[in-house]
Amino acid sequence: MLNEKYKTNKPRKDRQVWYKLDLSANVYPTLQRKNFSSVFRLSCLLKEEVRPDILQEALDRTIHRFPSFHVAIRKGLFWRYLEPNRNPGPFVMPDIINPCMPMPFKSKHQHLIRIYYYDRRIALEIFHSVADGGGGMFFLKTLIAVYLRLLGHEIPDTFGVLDINEPPHREELEDAYLRYASSKIRLPRSQQKAYQVSGTKEQFHTLNIICGVIPTDKILAAAKRYKVSLTEYLNAVLIYSLLEKQKSDGNFRLKPVTLAIPVSLRKYFPSMTLRNFIAMIYPTVDPRYGDYTFEEIVDQVHFYMRYHLNAKYMNASISTNMSATRNLFVRIVPLFIKDFILKRYYMRIGDKQASAGLTNLGPQSVPEEMKEHIERFDVLMGQPFSAKTNCAVISFGNVLTVNFASSIVETDVEMVFFRKLISDGIPVKIESNRNMEVL
Amino acid sequence: MSYCVHCGVELDRTEVSCPLCNTPVNNPNQPIDINGKLPYPTLKGQVDPVKRGDSAILLTVVLLSTAVACGALNLLVFKQGLWSLYIIGLCALLWVFFIPVLIYSRLSIYLTILFDWAAVALYCWIIYYQFPVNHWFLRLAVPIISLLTAFVLIFTFAIRYFKTSILSTAFLVFAEIAGLGVGLEIFIRMFLNQKIHITWSAVVLVCCIIIDGMLFTILKRTRLREEVRRRMHI
Numbered sequence: 001m002l003n004e005k006y007k008t009n010k011p012r013k014d015r016q017v018w019y020k021l022d023l024s025a026n027v028y029p030t031l032q033r034k035n036f037s038s039v040f041r042l043s044c045l046l047k048e049e050v051r052p053d054i055l056q057e058a059l060d061r062t063i064h065r066f067p068s069f070h071v072a073i074r075k076g077l078f079w080r081y082l083e084p085n086r087n088p089g090p091f092v093m094p095d096i097i098n099p100c101m102p103m104p105f106k107s108k109h110q111h112l113i114r115i116y117y118y119d120r121r122i123a124l125e126i127f128h129s130v131a132d133g134g135g136g137m138f139f140l141k142t143l144i145a146v147y148l149r150l151l152g153h154e155i156p157d158t159f160g161v162l163d164i165n166e167p168p169h170r171e172e173l174e175d176a177y178l179r180y181a182s183s184k185i186r187l188p189r190s191q192q193k194a195y196q197v198s199g200t201k202e203q204f205h206t207l208n209i210i211c212g213v214i215p216t217d218k219i220l221a222a223a224k225r226y227k228v229s230l231t232e233y234l235n236a237v238l239i240y241s242l243l244e245k246q247k248s249d250g251n252f253r254l255k256p257v258t259l260a261i262p263v264s265l266r267k268y269f270p271s272m273t274l275r276n277f278i279a280m281i282y283p284t285v286d287p288r289y290g291d292y293t294f295e296e297i298v299d300q301v302h303f304y305m306r307y308h309l310n311a312k313y314m315n316a317s318i319s320t321n322m323s324a325t326r327n328l329f330v331r332i333v334p335l336f337i338k339d340f341i342l343k344r345y346y347m348r349i350g351d352k353q354a355s356a357g358l359t360n361l362g363p364q365s366v367p368e369e370m371k372e373h374i375e376r377f378d379v380l381m382g383q384p385f386s387a388k389t390n391c392a393v394i395s396f397g398n399v400l401t402v403n404f405a406s407s408i409v410e411t412d413v414e415m416v417f418f419r420k421l422i423s424d425g426i427p428v429k430i431e432s433n434r435n436m437e438v439l
Numbered sequence: 440m441s442y443c444v445h446c447g448v449e450l451d452r453t454e455v456s457c458p459l460c461n462t463p464v465n466n467p468n469q470p471i472d473i474n475g476k477l478p479y480p481t482l483k484g485q486v487d488p489v490k491r492g493d494s495a496i497l498l499t500v501v502l503l504s505t506a507v508a509c510g511a512l513n514l515l516v517f518k519q520g521l522w523s524l525y526i527i528g529l530c531a532l533l534w535v536f537f538i539p540v541l542i543y544s545r546l547s548i549y550l551t552i553l554f555d556w557a558a559v560a561l562y563c564w565i566i567y568y569q570f571p572v573n574h575w576f577l578r579l580a581v582p583i584i585s586l587l588t589a590f591v592l593i594f595t596f597a598i599r600y601f602k603t604s605i606l607s608t609a610f611l612v613f614a615e616i617a618g619l620g621v622g623l624e625i626f627i628r629m630f631l632n633q634k635i636h637i638t639w640s641a642v643v644l645v646c647c648i649i650i651d652g653m654l655f656t657i658l659k660r661t662r663l664r665e666e667v668r669r670r671m672h673i
Contacts, residue, residue, distance in 0.1 A: 094480065094482060095479075095480045095482070096480060096482050096483060096484035097479055097480055097481055097482060097483050097484075098483055098484055099484075101484050101485075118479075118480045119476055205483065205484070205485070209479065210458055210459065211478075212448070344605075348604075411458070411459050411460070414459055415446060415459040415460055418446060418448055418459060419446055419447065419459075422446065422447040422448060427449065428447075428448045428449065429448065429449040429450070429451070430443075430446075430448045430449065430450055430451070430454075430457070430458055430459060431451050431458075431478035431479070432454075432458030432478075432479070433478075433479035434458045
């Protein structure tokens, strides 16, 4: 929640502006550990090589338009909060092979975003307490627009590009959960444990990426053949891959395969917020009922998503989570006790509810003048909390990218996933940062 | 462009093998572009160091200045008795307790616990130095501190090396409370030169045995365990 109206003409008042963490944002710092932070990456591949000096200039101009991104995280007695970061930076850096590194809050300069460049790519990494993918895309598109303008191109402020000369709208900084969580029903918090991918854990500071570059029209045509949406089709393919993996593991006891899917709530509840505004859904296929054909998996996912993806269910989901933070007893419990309980809950229950994560940021639109400079966008869900794989999807024009991020050596899930796409007649180009010697 | 003969996916022209199945690329029409721009950088990132040192310096300065100031006061102003030894000892105790957390996190937890044992023993010795009655330091303080340290070491070992749940942790805690109670009473009786038998600690022991029995049953009966988890989940 915005504590005080943001006034750009009075920079000295910055110290008084602080933000309560929103509902989702409260969870991520709790899970922080030496080798894990909830960091995700959005990147854009341009058609020309990136000039770091111009990019830094663009960043310096853009960051002031996004005060909720220029913050540091602090501990209160009962809750954490965000306050303006007055340290120098953030500074653009050469990209690295192991993105989404942990982001320690007490490290140098304490910024919660990082900007990298490599060849033609500009990458933005965000600590999840600051924003979700939807909010982050506004920042990235605006940054790229400012960068292109500095190179002499005319880019208008439309299609997600915000005007950097305007002060931020109050609604951009709001905690939208507070405004919309009003359902009277409470959903069950936990469900049965899902199948967990087993594999050889990579050493610290390693994040394996496998990126599939796919023509959007081809994959849309394939989804249409199954009479489902693109997201439903990709969810079904991932569940199919995980079921195959479980079968090949030869486990005596089978477990349900469940995906954790973040859903942007902006579609259901109008809000301009740039901060977190997501809810989770968990489509499941339980192999204990018997072997499922791919068509049956598609049906399961399709009907699950059609049943759950509506404003009422989403409201019930966020209201259930909000009820805990609104509870007076929970509020007066000291932060270290909350951290202890929440972390244990997540490790024992929350993390085991899903076999993998899949997010789809959907088709991205940019001003017509920007299109000719951009080849594609990528999104990376970042390091999983436990040894599993995460999948993130985004499309721009006729280029759709599916990025798998995992901290295990084996590539079984990714291999079945992309082979299934190939067998459905979808051409896939693979790029990876994997060091093949370790396999 | 090259394709993986095993997976059917198109590969980047710099790939020497398929990232999915590790099948080597062998395309006579298009050799691998060894000098081409890789799709990902090769530079490896490192996590920024956390500024733990500052907190450690602050703590050391505060404790050291407190100890020195109290020592000077005792020597120059309030000269009755060696009261400053208590404060100096307390500062040393706090420093030993907190400094491993702030400075050297890779120090073995067991070694840290042993250092803590030494610090508590040193503080008790400072008190004993002021009140040297009946050899209580060696006959009472050291055995009790050692017993407590042994239980902490066992607990730490169990938590770190066995897969524990809240219930199994509670089982261990109550078992240790029972052991500690009995040990305490025996050490006190030995110090008082009384006959060694247990009275009040027997009550503690019985209570703990009942609780541990209950926890053991819950742990062993899956249905019961699930019911407890359902009803007591947070």
